[in-house]
Amino acid sequence: MLRTALKPRWLGLFALLLAIMAACAQLGLWQLHVAQDKGLADALRKAHEARPALLDTVIRPHEAFPNPQSNRAVTAIGTYAASDQFLVGPRRLDGRTGYWVVTPLDVTETGARLAVVRGFVTDPTTPVDPPAGVVSVDGTLAPGESPAAAPTGLPGWPREALGSIDFSVLVNEWPGELYNAFVFAQGEKTAAGVGIPAPEGVRRVPPPEVTGGLKWRNAAYAVQWWIFGGFAAFMWFRMVREDAQESLAHEQAGADEGDPERE
Numbered sequence: 001m002l003r004t005a006l007k008p009r010w011l012g013l014f015a016l017l018l019a020i021m022a023a024c025a026q027l028g029l030w031q032l033h034v035a036q037d038k039g040l041a042d043a044l045r046k047a048h049e050a051r052p053a054l055l056d057t058v059i060r061p062h063e064a065f066p067n068p069q070s071n072r073a074v075t076a077i078g079t080y081a082a083s084d085q086f087l088v089g090p091r092r093l094d095g096r097t098g099y100w101v102v103t104p105l106d107v108t109e110t111g112a113r114l115a116v117v118r119g120f121v122t123d124p125t126t127p128v129d130p131p132a133g134v135v136s137v138d139g140t141l142a143p144g145e146s147p148a149a150a151p152t153g154l155p156g157w158p159r160e161a162l163g164s165i166d167f168s169v170l171v172n173e174w175p176g177e178l179y180n181a182f183v184f185a186q187g188e189k190t191a192a193g194v195g196i197p198a199p200e201g202v203r204r205v206p207p208p209e210v211t212g213g214l215k216w217r218n219a220a221y222a223v224q225w226w227i228f229g230g231f232a233a234f235m236w237f238r239m240v241r242e243d244a245q246e247s248l249a250h251e252q253a254g255a256d257e258g259d260p261e262r263e
Contacts, residue, residue, distance in 0.1 A: 024229030052138055061112035061177035065143040071207050072141045076114055076183060078107040080130035084174065087124055087161040088117075089151055093205065098122035099151075100205060102165060102182070103130045104174060105137060113174050115165055115182035119202035124154045124161075126201040134191040139183035140207035 052073040059066055081104045089099035098120050104113045116137055121128065148163030162169065165182050184207045188196040198204055 020232045021229040024226060024232070028223070028226045028229075055107065055114065055141075055179075055183075056109050058141065059179060059181050061110050061179055063180060065180050067143070070142060074139065074141050074183060076105055076107055076116070076137045076139075077109070077134065078105040078114070078137075079134055080105055080116075080132075081113070082130050082132075083158050085128075085130065086157055086159045087121075087151075087154060088163070088165055089161065091120065093120045093203065096122055099124055099154075099161065100165075101128045101202060102162075105135075105183075107179075108134065110177070112177035112179055113170075114179045115170065117165075117182060117184045117205050118188075119185070119198050120205050121202055123201065124157075126199075128199045128202050131188065131190070131196050135196065136189040136191070136193075137183060137185050138187040138189075139185040141181050141183060142207065144180060144182065 052075045055074045055076040058072055058074055085101065085103045087099040088102050090097050091100055092098075099122075101118045101121055103116050103118050105116045106112075107114055116139070118128065118130065144167040145164035147166045147168070150163045151161050154161050159173075167178065167180055171178060184205050186204055186207075190196060
């Protein structure tokens, strides 16, 4: 069969086969990327369009983070613990380097603490005292972060800055229970429902992009392209095999005709 495959016509078809398989592979990957992009767009749309849910209907203190709820719109009601406010960074926002302002919120319903990213500052000396009294925080839910080296040389805050929102650190420093999640605050209101603007020099931090699933129709198209490439390879192999079998049959027939013992 190898000798047959080396015939010029089969070598030419093999080169064409390689081109077809490469094209099918690329088209399949393109459709897979389209499926991922559309799945991400759908996940983002659903996350942003979802009505805010009360925090404790989504996650309870010390519960594992519900991964599908990443970027879920939530509302938390409680009182800020200004004495435990700290900076996290350095971080980037719109091409600028700065720090997240993180303030723990003692949630009224459970008494547990929730880390709230109230905003982003480029100047670590910017005063960002949280509002006093009961507040309602509207934002998006996010899981804790991996450990990171803390920045140095920052001016005095109620506590030292951290490199990330790492609950393995906070659980040993905050009293009582805490949530294994934090919130990117997008708005704050007083108990009377009056909006509280972000302090001067502080920008709200938009939630990170959601990692969504696949758009199955486009994923199916990707599989179809890959199947087509595999089918082309199968057809080339089958035609070469049939040609080899025919050549072998002709050779055997010629050998039989030239054998005197068979006359």
